[in-house]
Amino acid sequence: MSSENSASEARSVESKISPPPLTCPRCEGLLPSVLGEISCLLCGARMKIDHEPTRRDWEDEKLSCPECSKILVVGLGERPCNIRCSSCQCEIEVKVNVPKTEIECPGCERRLRLRTKPGTRKVSCPACDTQFEMTG
Numbered sequence: 778m779s780s781e782n783s784a785s786e787a788r789s790v791e792s793k794i795s796p797p798p799l800t801c802p803r804c805e806g807l808l809p810s811v812l813g814e815i816s817c818l819l820c821g822a823r824m825k826i827d828h829e830p831t832r833r834d835w836e837d838e839k840l841s842c843p844e845c846s847k848i849l850v851v852g853l854g855e856r857p858c859n860i861r862c863s864s865c866q867c868e869i870e871v872k873v874n875v876p877k878t879e880i881e882c883p884g885c886e887r888r889l890r891l892r893t894k895p896g897t898r899k900v901s902c903p904a905c906d907t908q909f910e911m912t913g
Contacts, residue, residue: 787868788843792856795874796831798893807895811856811873818895842867883909 799808806819812831816823832854839848844867851860856873875892880900882889884907891900897912 787859787870789870789872790840790843791872792835792838792851792874793840794831794834794838795876796826796828798876799826807893809895810876810893838871840869840871842869878911880911882907 795810796812798810800806801808801817801820801822802824803822804817804820806817808817808826809815812826812828814823814825835856836852836854838851840851841847842849842862842865845862845865847862847864849860849862849869851858851871853860853871856871858871860869860871861867862869875894877890878893879888879890881887882902882905884902885905887902887904889900889902891911897910899908900911901908
């Protein structure tokens, strides 16, 4: 692959910073880990969420270019966002950080780390195939 092709392809990097976990004031359900205008996935309530400390941390966040390993300062208070490496011109998509939750499988008691998502979902343990529901 030529360096011209790799510079034009966007690479993805997950942010290391996420907003604090918040619950819906109407139904007490977990809200998505984003800032701005959002809808509760459980009850549909609409609200505007902002958190200046998270936005400042996002602006100051440093990450390594996936192509040339140069340390970059993102400089933007939004996630997701797109930046370009000043050294190799690689386009980088900085994705939203999705926090993980540790839970114990009811079948084999193995500790599982799963991405936190609003609502209830069915989970299957990779070790023993026990299926169970997870909320939040």
